[in-house]
Amino acid sequence: MPASPSGLRFLVAESEPPEAREERRDSVGRSSGETYVAMLNQLAPGATCHRIKPADADGALPFGESLAGYDAVFLSGSPLHLYEETPEVRRSLAFMSATFAAGTPAFGSCAGLQLATVAAGGTVRQNRNGPEAGFARRITPTEAGRSHPLLKGRPAAYDAPSIHTDEVETLPDGAVLLAVNRSTVVQAAEIRHDGGTFWGVQYHPEIGLDEVGGALRRQADGLVEAGLARDRSAIEAQADLVEALHREPDRRDLAWRLGLDDQVTDAAQRQTELRNVIEALVLPTRSRRR
Structure with missing residues (x-):
């Protein structure tokens, strides 16, 4: 590791609209941005973490701060659809463009990857194969991904927490596709644009199984409509299993019923990309910038 993680300054940007933010808090006790802050505090003890809401009309940076003054920006998931012309989408894209420029x-993760894609000139669409709900299965690194530091430690195929109804359709010019699966065109990518570097994944290495x-x-009705379950009670039963595994991650019987291995059940392996970002992107860049 080229430098110590102590003293790092992180900015967490959550683009959840206020109603989605509160719905998530009611459901699991924290917003998507609050999940990121908690995870970063765990992975980089002593780091300063500021959280902003760029989709909101009043989602400005903290007083006296600039994007260039942070060592990294982390973008959370969000229910925003990047192909819709809404004030929330426009504000979020402006923030991502400013991050690249800084x-x-x-x-x-998830909408964070989609946001960077669109800001750099790519496109996003509704999932062509319907929602990828609960877990993304058999994610496979591309040839470029097998040697890319974002995916260091990941096996030839792995699962990860994932729930999304949109996907990247086309990556921007010059972007590098790092991972795919049969459900989703882009599962991981590197995007360089306007002087900035972004690494992203369609799945969620930051969340726990309770989330x-x-x-x-929260999305049960839509998942039933998409044909992933016969009725809401089936979704509830699946959620019960996942939450039981969260409480007892060593329960092999639960992992077997859900078809999961330690890439998901072991928290350290689930968080692989976040550690890699800090060690291989943030710290070397910090050394050069300072």
């Missing part, structure tokens, strides 16, 4: 390293269960419950 040259501050950035990482995003997977909460997401299934």
Whole structure:
């Protein structure tokens, strides 16, 4: 590791609209941005973490701060659809464009990847194969991904927490596709644009299994409509299993019923990309910038 993680300054940007933010808090006790802050405090003890809401009309940076003054920006998931012309989408895209221009390293999961894609000139669409709900299965690194530091430590195929109804359709010019699966065109990518570097994944290395269960419950009606379950009670039963595994991650019987291995059940392996971002993107960039 080229430098110590102590003293790092992180900016967490959550683009959840206020109603979605509160619904998530009611469901699992924290917003998407609050989940990121908690995770970053765990992975980099002593780091300063500021949280902003760029989709909101009053989602400005803290007083006296600039994007260039942070060591990294982390972008959370969000229910925003990046192909819709709404004030929330426009504000979020403006923030991502400013992050690229500032040259501050950035990482995003789910909608974070989609946001960086569109800001750099790519496109996003509704999932062609329907929602990818609960877990993304058999994610496979591309040839470029097998040697890319974002995916260091990941096996030839792995699962990860995931729930999304949109996907990246086309990556921007010059972007590098790092991972795919049969359900989703882009599962991981590197995007360089306007002087900035972004690493992102469509899945959620930052969340716990309790949050997977909460997401299934919140989106139950849509998942039934998409044909992933016969009725809401089936979604509730699946969420019960996932939440039980969260409480007892060593329960092999639960992992077997859900078809999961330690890439998901072991928290350290689930968080692989976040550690890699800090060690391989943030710290080396910090050394050069200072």
